Amino acid sequence: MAELIKVSAQSRSTAVAGAIAGVMREHGYAEIQAIGASAINQAIKAITIARGYLEQDNMDLAVVPSFTEVDIEGNERTALRLAVYKRPANLTPPPISMNGSGHPQMV
């Protein structure tokens, strides 16, 4: 299993982004853990920045989030776990339909 990157509210997004890019280049997979709104925000921003860093490597990223229970000094807390994958070529929006609600209308 790849290293777990733990992100806190004090983490700098660009530093975390560098760590994510490094782990993705080496292992092709990374896991990030964050607890609380500020840390989760930093983690998501870091993944978004890492997408830019990895453009030069012709690598894009896709994320699958999940909840996990962790023990913090004897207290059970719910953490967000972000599994980061290489974005596969088939991960694209569906073709645009010209009818149906929410789709572009012919005018």
Place this chain on the structure above:
Amino acid sequence: MAELIKVSAQSRSTAVAGAIAGVMREHGYAEIQAIGASAINQAIKAITIARGYLEQDNMDLAVVPSFTEVDIEGNERTALRLAVYKRPANLTPPPISMNGSGHPQMV
């Protein structure tokens, strides 16, 4: 293009999760926009909850985050845009290697 789901700091995660699940069932693709740490946190939690809602549909989700500039009452703000896709079957962790740094060691 599918509807844009706008999430605010006041949005309830479970309500947003229901909206995401509905759009994914209908269109197979959704886009979410959030500005600020609280809204981004709500959006990510909502996607995680929606994964649970869609289990009964045998659908899983994967997310690609990006930044986008939006105009809020004449001011330019950076928003987080979350593109939500059906998770393809090939989006899985790489096979575990038994050597190399960060990998399980034989003991």
